[in-house]
Structures are given as C-alpha cells and as structure tokens.
Amino acid sequence: MAVNGLTEADVVFLRELVLRRSAIVIDESKDYLIETRLEKLARDLNYANLGTLVADVRRDSGTITRQLIEALTTHETLFFRDVRPFDALKREILPPMIAARQASRQLTIWSAACSTGQEIFSVAMLLREQFPEVVNWPVRLYATDISGQVIERAAQGRFQQLEVNRGLPAAMLVKYFERDGVDWKIKDDIRRMVRFEQLNLLHNWPADLRPDIVLLRNVLIYFSVATKKELLTRVRHVLRPGGALMLGSAETTLGIDDSWERAPDSVTPWYRLPRSGP
Amino acid sequence: MKAIVIDDSRAIRILLKRILVAQGFEVFEAGDGRQAIDELEKTGCIDLALVDWNMPVMTGYEFIVEIRARAEFAAMSIMMVTTESETSQVQLALDAGANEYIMKPFTDDVLKEKLMLLGLSQD
Ligand SMILES: C[S@@+](CC[C@H](N)C(=O)[O-])C[C@H]1O[C@@H](n2cnc3c(N)ncnc32)[C@H](O)[C@@H]1O
Numbered sequence: 001m002a003v004n005g006l007t008e009a010d011v012v013f014l015r016e017l018v019l020r021r022s023a024i025v026i027d028e029s030k031d032y033l034i035e036t037r038l039e040k041l042a043r044d045l046n047y048a049n050l051g052t053l054v055a056d057v058r059r060d061s062g063t064i065t066r067q068l069i070e071a072l073t074t075h076e077t078l079f080f081r082d083v084r085p086f087d088a089l090k091r092e093i094l095p096p097m098i099a100a101r102q103a104s105r106q107l108t109i110w111s112a113a114c115s116t117g118q119e120i121f122s123v124a125m126l127l128r129e130q131f132p133e134v135v136n137w138p139v140r141l142y143a144t145d146i147s148g149q150v151i152e153r154a155a156q157g158r159f160q161q162l163e164v165n166r167g168l169p170a171a172m173l174v175k176y177f178e179r180d181g182v183d184w185k186i187k188d189d190i191r192r193m194v195r196f197e198q199l200n201l202l203h204n205w206p207a208d209l210r211p212d213i214v215l216l217r218n219v220l221i222y223f224s225v226a227t228k229k230e231l232l233t234r235v236r237h238v239l240r241p242g243g244a245l246m247l248g249s250a251e252t253t254l255g256i257d258d259s260w261e262r263a264p265d266s267v268t269p270w271y272r273l274p275r276s277g278p
Numbered sequence: 279m280k281a282i283v284i285d286d287s288r289a290i291r292i293l294l295k296r297i298l299v300a301q302g303f304e305v306f307e308a309g310d311g312r313q314a315i316d317e318l319e320k321t322g323c324i325d326l327a328l329v330d331w332n333m334p335v336m337t338g339y340e341f342i343v344e345i346r347a348r349a350e351f352a353a354m355s356i357m358m359v360t361t362e363s364e365t366s367q368v369q370l371a372l373d374a375g376a377n378e379y380i381m382k383p384f385t386d387d388v389l390k391e392k393l394m395l396l397g398l399s400q401d
Contacts, residue, residue, distance in 0.1 A: 083394050161363060161381055165388045169395055170379035174369045 004035055005050035013058065014038075014072070021069050022146050023202050024222040034072065041071040066148075074222070075150050077115040079168035080122045081217070084268035085246050089123070089213070090130050092266055093244045097212055098134055100242060105137040108240075110211040112201060113219035114143035117154030117194070118163070121186055123215070124193045125172050135193075142209070144199035155196040157186035201231055205238065212240050218248035225256060232257035236273060245271040279398065280324035282306040284314040284341065285359070286333040294328055294359065297386050301393060302400050311336030315344060323351050326398055331360035331367075339374060346375035355396045359384070 006014075014034060018024050026034065038050050045067070047053040057065050080086050101107055111120040120143040127134055145151050164173055164184045177184045199205065201219070214235050220228045232253055235245060245260065247253070253260035253271050260271040281303045283294045288309075295305045306321060308314035310333040318324070327345070329338040336344075338358060345351045357378040358371045368379050378392050393399040 078391060080395070162383075162385070162388070165381055165384055167391045167395065170368055170376070171372055173379070174365050174372065177365075179363075179365055 004039075006034075006038075006054060007051075010051070010054045014054065014068075017057070017065070018069055018072055019224075021065075022073065022200065023224070023227045024073065025224050026072065037071045038068070041067060070147055070149055073147060075115045075147065077118045077218070078163070078166035079118045079172075081119065081167060082249050082268070083167075085217075085270065086122060086126055088246070088263075088266055088268050088270055090126060092263065093213065093270065094127075094131060097242065097244075098131060101137075101212075106140075107134065107137060108140040108142065108209075108211045109213045109215070110209065111141075111143040111215045111217075112199075112235075113216065114145050114150075114154060114196070115147075116150050116159075116163070117143060117157065117196065118159075118167070119143075119215055119217065120154075120194050121157070121190060122167075124190050125176055127193075128176075128190065129172075139193065141194040142211070143194055143196050144201075146198065146200045148198050151196050151198045154194075155191075157191040159184050159186070202227070205234070209238055210240050211238060212243045214239060214243070214245050216245065216247055216251075218251070220251045221248060228256050232260065236260070239273065241273075241275075243272065247271070279326070280304045280306070280321065281326040281328065282308060282314055282317060282321075282324060283328050284308045284311065284333070284338065285328075285330040286310055287330075290330070290359075294389070297389050298326075298328075301390065310334055311338060311341030311344070314341055318345070318351065323354050325355060326393075326396070327354055327356045328359050329356060331358060331362045331371075339371065342371065342374040342376055355398060357392060357396070359389075 011031065011034065015026050018026055038053065042050055042053045057068050109123055114120050120141055124141055127139065143154065158180060160183055164177060176187050176190050178187060216235065220231065236259055239245065259273065261274050263270050263272055279302060281298050283291045283305055285291050286309050291307050295307065298305050306317050308317050312335045329341055331338040338360065342356055355377045356375065357380060358376045359380045359382065361382045363381040371379055378396060380388055380392060390399060
C-alpha cells in the first residue's frame, strides 16, 4: 500500500530511518499508521503536504527528525496494564526477593520503555501498599524511554483524567493523586521514588545498572528478531542473580533467547535465569 | 455474568450496555436507584452494577448506601460511572461501598480495564 502524498521511495526511507534510530520495524501492513500520524505532524508543523515534510527530514537529522520519530512511535500505556503481571510481582516475585535482600536492603527495578510512567508508578504504588517496610530501603526505581517527550511528561507525574481512568484502582487514585486543574498529579513522595532518564535501548546502558527486576513490556514487539535477541541477551548480563524479567502479553523469550526459563505455576508468564547453568 | 446499568440517560445506558454485552454480560437497565433496587429484588444478587451519581428519585450514592446495607447483595461489585470528579466525591463513593469509579467521559477501554481490575473480564 502506498501512502498518500509520499512516493514509494519516501516510505522506504522513513521505514529505514525509524529502524536505524529506534530499532522499530514498521511493516507494510502498518503503512496507514505512517499516513495518519505524519498527517497530524504535518498539520501541527504547518506543512502543506507530507512530501515537503519528508523532504525536510531528508535534509535535517535534528529536531524535525526527532519529531517525526516521536510521531511514528506508539506510547500507549496504562496503570497496572494487564493486571496479572502486578499480581505476580506482589505474590511471586517480590516476597522472596525482599526476604533475600534483608541484609543488603537493595532493590532496583527498571522500567526499560516506560512511556509516560504509568508502569513504574504502578510499581511504586504497589510497593507502598504491599511492602511498606521496603520504602525505607534505598530502592531504585529507574525508568527510561527513547522519547524525550514522554520522559519529560513522566517526570512531572501529571496525568489527564482519561489516563487516571485507565487501569488505576479508584482507591489508589484518592490515596496517591491530587487534582491539579483538570489534570491529576501523583503525590511527590511517590514521584520522588522514581528516576526518569532518556535512553535508547540500542545504545549503552548505565554502567552501574544491575536491576533485580526488569520490565521490558510492549516494546520488543516493535523490534526485529535480531534486536529482540540482542536485548534479551544484554538484560541477561545485567540482571542480578535471582532476578526477574517481565514482558508484554504478546512477547516471549521462547525461541528468541532460550537461556531464560518461564517461572512455573505463575498467574502470568515472567522469566528468570536458571540458577545453575546447563 | 449479569450486570445492571443504572443511569437516567438512555443514551448512556445504551452505550454501557453495548460494551457489557460484548464482554459477555446479560444486562438489565434502570433509570434511577429506586428502579434498580426494584429490579434487583427480582433478579437477586448479580455480578455488577454500573451506577450514575446524579439521578432523579434515588441517586447513585443513595443506591449504594441502601444496597450495601443488605447482606444478600454483598457479593455484587458496584462501579460508579459519573461526571463527578473531585477526590472527595470518589472517596465518598468508596466509603459507601463502591468497588470502582469511572469519571465521565470515558472510552470502551476504560470500562474493560476496570472490569479486569474487578476480575470480571473474560480475558
Ligand atoms: C507501547 S509503549 C510501552 C509502555 C509500557 N512499557 C507499557 O507496557 O505500557 C512503548 C515505548 O517504547 C519506547 N521505545 C521504542 N523504541 C525504543 C528504544 N529503541 N529504546 C527505548 N525505548 C523505546 C517508545 O518510545 C514507547 O514509549
């Protein structure tokens, strides 16, 4: 399918650009996405048509290219997405981990494609609710995304009404949020638990990053098999012993990096490394 | 699964009913809290009540208070679906015994995600 106002060569160029910059694979069945999202961007930036927008992108690799990649990226997220992964955290993953860390009192949880922050704030609230003793530990909640825009929003902890309607239990809304005009703001003591940073997963990760739990959810689906493999291998090397990996509901390690094992008898799939290697 | 949709706006009832039916619910309707209680006395305890706040005859808040005083409906999940969006109001509904709360306007996904929170979704 061709995209309105763009040549075949433009579409190929855009696909390659996005792939090179963010590893996201936009396959041909998603050409309509290119069209609807770029049309919005063109309108926002006052371009007469998509052709002139893309011509500018070809010339410049700075601001406009970043805006274009933003526009083509899916940031869809919600609080406690899929519910069960958070049950698994609460019942299966965190209790033994916290017991094992009583001496070091260290715990690092990394939301590796955090979008506007709902995922890591869900973890922060879950810790507050279920493991209050841990709140005094130097818990590191680290959240990163390739998109500077979403990181900036996440760090503010401000959400629209539609966003707090989505997946957030009403009891947590009243406990952890305050009205802020028409929006809702997460309270400072929760917001301060999290450190947000812009990070392209394909680039180097902070050298001291040794997470106990990695949330790599709903981002691998956009990558090629080779990129998925590479990322799963890199996570394997930074994960602390006894650590856990959580993926999105349509993602798996199976057949991609089989060093991972699926936790048995879990309410939802999550992954870990066998204690003694084969 | 069975649900009752309580709202004085027929348009909202149709909207909510459509989403619930697609989720596999059998759906009853009522235009205010009193009608809903009359209906529930016939159906007995069902899985879910979606209830608006501001309605004639008996408000959603009064409905919750009355239903929660009756042990035979203890197992029914109640979700408020309303334009009221002050923290104090959400708190009031929860204190009265609402299990969940949706602020209008909302999308289909919002309702489906809340059903999942209540363990009332099929997937
Ligand atoms: C669909 S959201 C998922 C958000 C959240 N993890 C969840 O499951 O709800 C995908 C996010 O991945 C980010 N992303 C895409 N490519 C990335 C890359 N190469 N490095 C880091 N983040 C990336 C996007 O910016 C977007 O915010």
